[in-house]
Amino acid sequence: xxxxxxxxxxxxxxxxxxxxxxxxxxxxxxxxxxxxxxxxxxxxxxxxxxxxxxxxxxxxxxxxxxxxxxxxxxxxxxxxxxxxxxxxxxxxxxxxxxxxxxx
Numbered sequence: 046x047x048x049x050x051x052x053x054x055x056x057x058x059x060x061x062x063x064x065x066x067x068x069x070x071x072x073x074x075x076x077x078x079x080x081x082x083x084x085x086x087x088x089x090x091x092x093x094x095x096x097x098x099x100x101x102x103x104x105x106x107x108x109x110x111x112x113x114x115x116x117x118x119x120x121x122x123x124x125x126x127x128x129x130x131x132x133x134x135x136x137x138x139x140x141x142x143x144x145x146x147x148x
Contacts, residue, residue, distance in 0.1 A: 049082055049132055049145045058125045061112040067142040077142045080135050085110055086129040096120040 047067045052060040063085055067077035089112070093100040098121045104111040115125055129145070136143045 047078070047143045050141065051145065051147050053147060054114060055077045058115050058122060058129075060115060061125060061128070062109070064109045064113075066108055067139070069139060069142045077135060078084070081132065081143060084128055084131045084135070087114075088124060091124045091127075092121065096124055098124075115129050 049062065050060075050062045050064075051058060052062075063081070067075055067076035067081060069075050079107060089103055089110075092098040092103075092112070096116075097118055102113055104113070112125070113130045115121055132143065132145060136138060136145050
């Protein structure tokens with residue numbers, strides 16, 4: 046299962062962590078994992094292109110992506126909110142493969 050942890054403070058997104066694999070299908074045929082990956086990598090690209098966020102902070106490891114120190118500026122927050130909405134859409138369709146938690 047893929048677990049998404051969103052850390053918020055005063056209604057602002059501070060950090061996002063995505064870890065694990067969905068395991069909804071065979072290797073290279075896992076549509077849930079592919080959807081999650083597309084959303085997350087697209088978000089990382091949008092942060093780099095459309096906001097002041099320093100994308101060098103993003104941690105990419107096997108089965109782990111961390112987006113730390115998310116700034117309070119409107120563009121960065123909106124990009125991250127869009128990612129969360131997209132991930133929630135996957136969670137609604139495939140709740141056995143992705144879990145989103147707020148702390």
